[in-house]
Amino acid sequence: MAGIMTHNSILIRRGDSFDIVMQFKNKNGAPLDISESKILLTVQDKDKILKFKIIGEIIDGVNGKARIKILPKHSEQEAGIYAANIEIIFKNGDVHTIFPQDLTSNAIFQISDEVSDDGN
Secondary structure, three states: OOEEEOOOEEEEEOOOOEEEEEEOEOOOOOEOOOOOOEEEEEEEOOOOOEEEEEEOEEEEHHHOEEEEEEOHHHHOOOOEEEEEEEEEEOOOOOEEEEEOOOOOOOEEEEEEOOOOOOOO
């Protein structure tokens, strides 16, 4: 596994890829149509300096399926803890922060050191 996502954190090993796959549902549990919406992951350092943004892919808009693909070029940042959020922007312009799920805390994006060839 290249990464782990919880309700308020993403952990990825430096230089790895990680797919965040999302399924959007309405309050009744039926798929939410996210066609023509945008999904956006934003990662900043402790000084609020943007490290990177990733625009997600709508896989199946009618059935509410999307993915954010984190590539090695994104996780090549210095190992450490960064601030993160994921937003969905609906076609009518409404913006909803969907990550972190706990609105009373900040989300973290943590990059751990890779294992070296010599085992250190």
